[in-house]
Amino acid sequence: MDLAIIVVLVGLAGVTGSPTVTIRPEAAPADRPAHTNTVLQMTKKTVFGQETVLIAKEAVEDVMATGELNPSHYPAQRAAKVIQHYLNTRYGSPYRLVFMRKVHSGHAEDVAGPGRKYRLEISVQEFLRNITEKCSAEVLFPRGEKPGSPEVQASCEELRNINIKAQEEALYQQYKRNQSLLSAQYLPDSHGHIDPDMEPFWHLGIVAASFVMLKESTENTLYNVAQVANVTQLESENDQLKFDYIVLLHEMVSQEILHWKLLFTWSPSEGVKVLHMEQLPRCHCEKPPNTN
Numbered sequence: 001m002d003l004a005i006i007v008v009l010v011g012l013a014g015v016t017g018s019p020t021v022t023i024r025p026e027a028a029p030a031d032r033p034a035h036t037n038t039v040l041q042m043t044k045k046t047v048f049g050q051e052t053v054l055i056a057k058e059a060v061e062d063v064m065a066t067g068e069l070n071p072s073h074y075p076a077q078r079a080a081k082v083i084q085h086y087l088n089t090r091y092g093s094p095y096r097l098v099f100m101r102k103v104h105s106g107h108a109e110d111v112a113g114p115g116r117k118y119r120l121e122i123s124v125q126e127f128l129r130n131i132t133e134k135c136s137a138e139v140l141f142p143r144g145e146k147p148g149s150p151e152v153q154a155s156c157e158e159l160r161n162i163n164i165k166a167q168e169e170a171l172y173q174q175y176k177r178n179q180s181l182l183s184a185q186y187l188p189d190s191h192g193h194i195d196p197d198m199e200p201f202w203h204l205g206i207v208a209a210s211f212v213m214l215k216e217s218t219e220n221t222l223y224n225v226a227q228v229a230n231v232t233q234l235e236s237e238n239d240q241l242k243f244d245y246i247v248l249l250h251e252m253v254s255q256e257i258l259h260w261k262l263l264f265t266w267s268p269s270e271g272v273k274v275l276h277m278e279q280l281p282r283c284h285c286e287k288p289p290n291t292n
């Protein structure tokens with residue numbers, strides 16, 4: 001896993017990061033062969049940061065698809081990504097990560113409230129094992145002056161039932177008992193490498209970041225975790241391990257890297273509980289390492 005994180009911009013001519021820009025693979029000009037599939041596949045690899053980040057962008061008018069959706073196009077893919085974030089907030093653990101594998105079908109409609117509701121059939125995979133499950137899910141994006149977070153309903157019981165108790169308990173005991181508190185930076189590092197001992201903390205960062213990505217998602221966003229920049233374990237309270245993380249989120253539509261500070265607890269019985277999340281101002285942020 002010694003792969004660098006590479007950011008490639010495609011088709012940026014005349015484009016700004018306006019929120020009305022949407023990604024439409026189908027709008028790719030013919031002179032960029034294989035563009036569409038590459039983007040979607042590489043986007044998936046980005047999610048857990050082990051390999052390469054490839055980003056492409058197309059500017060088109062902001063016309064929301066309604067009715068039956070093309071499962072491989074961005075409106076369906078973006079809504080499905082929100083389901084992934086939701087499932088990670090529900091079932092995520094240092095030893096269980098949910099990954100949106102495939103959209104089988106999708107339907108979108110305007111609903112009273114107001115908002116837009118997506119109904120999707122998707123396959124999700126547990127990232128650390130080869131277990132895939134087909135689920136039905138609904139995502140409601142509220143609309144209005146101050147639209148709230150998307151509301152998701154999904155049932156993927158098989159993934160939840162994967163037994164990870166022993167691994168979680170061992171990790172918990174190790175870091176609960178240790179006299180010194182964990183501190184780590186750059187998961188993965190600029191070569192895409194993560195020390196095996198630190199992998200659970202990378203996964204934990206993805207789970208905690210899923211709370212932010214779920215809250216911040218709209219029909220016009222596509223969030224992935226780019227990197228965990230800093231992990232600081234704090235003194236435990238109430239039998240929970242407590243962490244202060246800085247995560248770098250990559251919003252693929254605006255091409256922004258956003259820095260979020262997350263204070264959260266974790267234990268096998270309680271899972272991840274986010275106590276505080278705060279977007280850091282751009283100017284105070286360190287750049288992700290691009291040399292060393």
Ligand SMILES: *[C@@H]1O[C@H](CO)[C@@H](O)[C@H](O)[C@H]1NC(C)=O
Nearest residue numbers: 125126128129130131132133
């Ligand atoms: C994962 O499982 C599927 C079906 O169960 C199988 O076809 C595939 O070869 C497996 N892949 C790996 C990497 O084990």
Ligand SMILES: *[C@@H]1O[C@H](CO)[C@@H](O)[C@H](O)[C@H]1NC(C)=O
Nearest residue numbers: 174175178179180181182183
């Ligand atoms: C305790 O923490 C220190 C410093 O982080 C680390 O080097 C050591 O391996 C840890 N011990 C155990 C048993 O995890």
Ligand SMILES: *[C@@H]1O[C@H](CO)[C@@H](O)[C@H](O)[C@H]1NC(C)=O
Nearest residue numbers: 185229230231232244245246
């Ligand atoms: C990591 O975060 C902790 C807590 O916010 C801070 O004290 C520490 O200086 C940070 N480390 C680096 C290398 O940024």
